[in-house]
Amino acid sequence: xxxxxxxxxxxxxxxxxxxxxxxxxxxxxxxxxxxxxxxxxxxxxxxxxxxxxxxxxxxxxxxxxxxxxxxxxxxxxxxxxxxxxxxxxxxxxxxxxxxxxxxxxxxxxxxxxxxxxxxxxxxxxxxxxxxxxxxxxxxxxxxxxxxxxxxxxxxxxxxxxxxxxxxxxxxxxxxxxxxxxxxxxxxxxxxxxxxxxxxxxxxxxxxxxxxxxxxxxxxxxxxxxxxxxxxxxxxxxxxxxxxxxxxxxxxxxxxxxxxxxxxxxxxxxxxxxxxxxxxxxxxxxxxxxxxxxxxxxxxxxxxxxxxxxxxxxxxxxxxxxxxxxxxxxxxxxx
Amino acid sequence: xxxxxxxxxxxxxxxxxxxxxxxxxxxxxxxxxxxxxxxxxxxxxxxxxxxxxxxxxxxxxxxxxxxxxxxxxxxxxxxxxxxxxxxxxxxxxxxxxxxxxxxxxxxxxxxxxxxxxxxxxxxxxxxxxxxxxxxxxxxxxxxxxxxxxxxxxxxxxxxxxxxxxxxxxxxxxxxxxxxxxxxxxxxxxxxxxxxxxxxxxxxxxxxxxxxxxxxxxxxxxxxxxxxxxxxxxxxxxxxxxxxxxxxxxxxxxxxxxxxxxxxxxxxxxxxxxxxxxxxxxxxxxxxxxxxxxxxxxxxxxxxxxxxxxxxxxxxxxxxxxxxxxxxxxxxxxx
Numbered sequence: 001x002x003x004x005x006x007x008x009x010x011x012x013x014x015x016x017x018x019x020x021x022x023x024x025x026x027x028x029x030x031x032x033x034x035x036x037x038x039x040x041x042x043x044x045x046x047x048x049x050x051x052x053x054x055x056x057x058x059x060x061x062x063x064x065x066x067x068x069x070x071x072x073x074x075x076x077x078x079x080x081x082x083x084x085x086x087x088x089x090x091x092x093x094x095x096x097x098x099x100x101x102x103x104x105x106x107x108x109x110x111x112x113x114x115x116x117x118x119x120x121x122x123x124x125x126x127x128x129x130x131x132x133x134x135x136x137x138x139x140x141x142x143x144x145x146x147x148x149x150x151x152x153x154x155x156x157x158x159x160x161x162x163x164x165x166x167x168x169x170x171x172x173x174x175x176x177x178x179x180x181x182x183x184x185x186x187x188x189x190x191x192x193x194x195x196x197x198x199x200x201x202x203x204x205x206x207x208x209x210x211x212x213x214x215x216x217x218x219x220x221x222x223x224x225x226x227x228x229x230x231x232x233x234x235x236x237x238x239x240x241x242x243x244x245x246x247x248x249x250x251x252x253x254x255x256x257x258x259x260x261x262x263x264x265x266x267x268x269x270x271x272x273x274x275x276x277x278x279x280x281x282x283x284x285x286x287x288x289x290x291x292x293x294x295x296x297x298x299x300x301x302x303x304x305x306x307x308x309x310x311x312x313x314x315x316x317x318x319x320x321x322x323x324x325x326x327x328x329x330x331x332x333x334x
Numbered sequence: 335x336x337x338x339x340x341x342x343x344x345x346x347x348x349x350x351x352x353x354x355x356x357x358x359x360x361x362x363x364x365x366x367x368x369x370x371x372x373x374x375x376x377x378x379x380x381x382x383x384x385x386x387x388x389x390x391x392x393x394x395x396x397x398x399x400x401x402x403x404x405x406x407x408x409x410x411x412x413x414x415x416x417x418x419x420x421x422x423x424x425x426x427x428x429x430x431x432x433x434x435x436x437x438x439x440x441x442x443x444x445x446x447x448x449x450x451x452x453x454x455x456x457x458x459x460x461x462x463x464x465x466x467x468x469x470x471x472x473x474x475x476x477x478x479x480x481x482x483x484x485x486x487x488x489x490x491x492x493x494x495x496x497x498x499x500x501x502x503x504x505x506x507x508x509x510x511x512x513x514x515x516x517x518x519x520x521x522x523x524x525x526x527x528x529x530x531x532x533x534x535x536x537x538x539x540x541x542x543x544x545x546x547x548x549x550x551x552x553x554x555x556x557x558x559x560x561x562x563x564x565x566x567x568x569x570x571x572x573x574x575x576x577x578x579x580x581x582x583x584x585x586x587x588x589x590x591x592x593x594x595x596x597x598x599x600x601x602x603x604x605x606x607x608x609x610x611x612x613x614x615x616x617x618x619x620x621x622x623x624x625x626x627x628x629x630x631x632x633x634x635x636x637x638x639x640x641x642x643x644x645x646x647x648x649x650x651x652x653x654x655x656x657x658x659x660x661x662x663x664x665x666x667x668x
Contacts, residue, residue, distance in 0.1 A: 030381065031488060034569065036419035036553050037385035037479070039486050042376040047364065051371035052386075052428045052476055054466045059432075085370040094386045096474045130474075132388045140430045140464075140474040142386055145371070152373050154365060219370050235368065 012104050012131055016095070019112035020119070020126035027091045027125055038127035040092060040144065047152060049145035051082035057137040065180055068107045070197045072114030075139045078222070080122050081201035081271040083145035085220035087153040087210020089203060090124035090145045097131045098138030122203065151210045153275070158217035158236035160302040162276040165285065167202050167292045170225055171250035171260065174267025192250060199271040204290035206273055214284060218275040224268040224321025230306055232274060242298035242317065244310040265308075268322035276300055346438050346465055350429070353446035354453070354460035361425045361459055372461035374426060374478065381486060383479035385416035391471040399514055402441045404531045406448030409473045412556070414456050415535035415605040417479035419554035421487040421544020423537060424458035424479045431465045432472030456537065485544045487609070492551035492570035494636040496610040499619065501536050501626045504559055505584035505594065508601025526584060533605040538624035540607055548618060552609040558602040558655025564640050566608060576632035576651065578644040599642075602656035610634055 017033050031039035042048055055075040057063060066074075076093060083090045095115070099108065119125050124143065176196030180186050186193055202220070209215040217236055221228050225242075233240050249264035277285055285294055301307075308317045351367050365373035376382055389409040391397060400408075410427060417424045429449070433442065453459050458477065492498075510530030514520050520527055536554070543549040551570055555562050559576075567574050583598035611619055619628055635641075642651045 031486070035488050035490075036416040037383045037422075039420065039481075040382045040384055041483075042382055044378065048374045048376055048382065048478075049371045050374055050426070050428055050461055050476070050478060052430050052462070052474070053464050054430055054432060054472075054474075056432065056466065056468065056472075059466060059468065082370040086373065088371075092384070094384055094476060096386050096388055098388060098390065127384055128386070130387050132390065132393060134390065134393065138388075138390075138472060140386070140388075142384070142428060142476040144382075144384060147373075149375075152365070154369050156369070 009131060012099070012108065015108055016112055016131070019109070019116045022116055022120065027123065029092055029125060029127055033126055033128050038092070038094065040127060043146060045149055046146040047149050049083050049086050049088040049147060049152065050142070051079055052140060052142040053079040053082070055139040055141060063107070063137065066197065068110040069114030071139070072111040073118040073198055075141050076115055076118045076122065076124070076143070077199050077201050078271065079141040079143040080124060080203070081199070081220045081222070083143055084201045084203045084206035085218055085273060086145070086147060087151060087206045087215070087218065088145040088147035089207055090122050090143050092127040092144050093119065093124055094127055094142040095129035096140040097129065098134030098136070099131065100135055100137065101133060103137060122201070147210060151213070153210050153215045153218040155217050155219050155232045155235035158232060158238050158276040158300045159278070160238055160300050161279050162216050162300040163279060163282050163296050164229070164240055164242065164274070164276055164298040164300060165294055165296050166221070166225070166248065166272050166274050167205050167294055168270065168272040169248045169250060170221065170270055170272060171263030171267040173199060173269035174263050175250045175252060177269065196269060199269065201271055202273045202292055205292050205294070208289050209275060212284070214277055214281055215275040216278055218273060221270045221272045221274050222268060224266045225274065226265045226317050227319045227321025228274055230319050233300070233304070233306060236300070239301040239303045239305045239307070240298055241301050241307045241309060241314065244308055246295065246297045248293065248295045265317065266320040343465060346433070346442065349442055350446055350465070353443070353450045356450055356454065361457065363426055363459060363461055367460055367462050372426070372428065374461060377480060379483055380480040381483050383417050383420050383422045383481060383486065384476070385413055386474060386476040387413040387416070389473040389475060397441070397471065400531065402444035403448030405473070406445040407452040407532055409475050410449055410452045410456065410458070410477070411533050411535050412605065413475040413477040414458060414537070415533070415554045415556070417477055418535045418537045418540035419552055419607060420479070420481060421485060421540050421549070421552065422479040422481035423541055424456050424477050426461040426478050427453065427458055428461055428476040429463035430474040431463065432468030432470070433465065434469055434471065435467060437471060456535070481544060485547070487544050487549045487552040489551050489553050489566045489569035492566060492572050492610040492634045493612070494572055494634050495613050496550050496634040497613060497616050497630050498563070498574055498576065498608070498610055498632040498634060499628050499630050500555070500559070500582065500606050500608050501539050501628055502604065502606040503582045503584060504555065504604055504606060505597030505601040507533060507603035508597050509584045509586060511603065530603060533603065535605055536607045536626055539626050539628070542623050543609060546618070548611055548615055549609040550612055552607060555604045555606045555608050556602060558600045559608065560599045560651050561653045561655025562608055564653050567638070567640060570634070573635040573637045573639045573641070574632055575635050575641045575643060575648065578642055580629065580631045582627065582629045599651065600654040
């Protein structure tokens with residue numbers, strides 16, 4: 001982002017800089033917002049984690065349903081979740097923002113405030129970015145993180161016999177999204193709606209597991225367990241057997257067990273962690289880390305199939321999670 | 335980007351991975367495309383440069399005028415230019431891509447090929463990214479670079495008395511864009527059109543100046559000299575006096591000198607370097623670096639104004655470069 005007093009773009013940048021420059025220079029940022037690029041000092045003995053994520057009007061959020069403050073928070077939380085999934089901690093972020101002229105006032109201020117709050121919470125200040133005018137709100141978030149050399153947990157390390165575990169409860173965000181879409185006056189205090197609107201990246205759990213070398217493979221659940229588990233297994237060259245009865249899942253008022261199971265298997269946007277642990281290390285896994293429960297949901301197999309066991313029968317688990325290229329005209333929120 | 339064989343998104347990622355995985359793992363990439371995030375090893379004694387750039391259909395390029403191969407090249411070149419402007423060298427990039435379903439075939443293959451060529455040329459392989467379906471083509475490019483600790487050149491170091499210099503020739507890209515928009519069958523071999531379609535980031539010149547601590551301030555010319563010089567001066571708390579007669583500028587067939595000057599002052603997209611050098615070090619600046627000419631165009635002043643001298647008169651230079659929020663309905667190429 002650039003300095004200078006006169007252009008309309010510079011005025012917009014002034015709002016962003018004011019909101020995003022809170023607190024002292026930390027996280028190794030030597031030159032934050034205001035030059036051609038940011039300058040950052042990596043720590044000795046650490047490796048750098050790099051990730052970026054789209055957050056787009058119509059595809060990922062709707063301006064009339066998603067308050068700008070929460071758009072700011074979630075756009076950062078999703079990218080930070082990728083750092084958690086590697087077992088690292090976030091260090092700084094770059095924001096790319098495309099905005100209609102009508103959003104450069106109050107919408108932008110609230111967005112920037114929510115983003116700044118989340119940045120403070122995650123220990124991940126703004127390093128820079130790019131802005132442009134556009135008819136839809138376009139957000140792209142790059143997060144830079146770090147982990148101690150050799151401690152990052154990849155998707156490719158799962159081995160037959162490993163236990164499969166997840167953090168938290170699955171399907172809540174997908175059900176929260178349904179509440180948001182189908183309820184005239186959604187209850188913004190509903191915990192399930194909160195999981196959709198304001199997800200918490202599992203930084204403490206991811207770093208705890210990575211530091212102790214307890215996870216053999218790990219990823220975050222962004223597109224739904226049925227899709228993401230298949231990805232972890234493909235990267236590791238293994239299969240898995242999931243026990244339906246063990247899945248920690250959303251509670252749906254008056255809902256059928258089948259519906260709750262479907263949400264837990266295919267609902268995206270939870271940003272919980274999916275990870276595997278060698279059988280002999282399983283006793284070292286606690287029930288919860290920093291208040292987030294950990295649940296064993298199955299095991300890794302040598303065969304490449306992803307199976308789910310229900311009432312003594314096992315069937316293949318179809319991938320029914322979120323795939324942007326399978327949606328016809330609308331995104332998940334459109 | 336994610337591994338796994340089945341979804342439409344995964345098929346698209348397969349094209350990207352095939353094209354972008356050329357050559358050995360270099361540039362310190364430990365985990366490139368295929369996990370939750372990329373893992374990268376910074377060099378000891380170096381600092382990390384971080385930058386990102388939009389490249390959007392309708393705003394920055396038109397699919398019927400800009401060949402996909404060149405869209406791939408330019409989307410990377412623009413972000414790499416920010417690294418050149420700090421005096422660093424690029425190390426890897428992250429690609430965020432939003433694509434209509436109709437572009438996931440041949441367009442994507444050619445785009446990825448052009449991008450891979452540029453990545454090889456710049457020594458900057460793909461580290462990862464994010465993809466989604468979208469009605470317009472959306473590109474966001476994050477580039478990670480490095481420079482030796484303490485050698486980065488910022489915008490804020492210009493001091494009164496410093497000479498102001500530029501690389502290359504200004505206004506060519508803006509004139510090339512005009513040829514592209516106004517000519518029925520544009521001559522893609524025209525050098526000026528080439529400057530718009532396929533700009534070359536000035537990596538060698540930027541690094542040469544930074545290594546020798548010869549530049550007191552530096553930035554790249556993306557929005558036009560009149561806008562960007564004002565930004566450099568604002569960041570440094572100084573002004574400048576530019577000599578119109580010294581500006582290395584585009585040649586326009588049958589064009590007036592006034593038109594050529596306007597293009598050199600206000601035309602964006604050149605990606606040449608603008609930099610300042612202390613008067614006593616000016617004799618150490620060569621006429622060219624790696625074939626790119628360097629030209630002294632004026633000097634830094636203590637007063638905050640940006641003045642231009644023409645025929646013995648000096649007037650204030652208005653900012654008339656590219657400002658996305660001043661365009662009414664159309665971008666620079668729309």
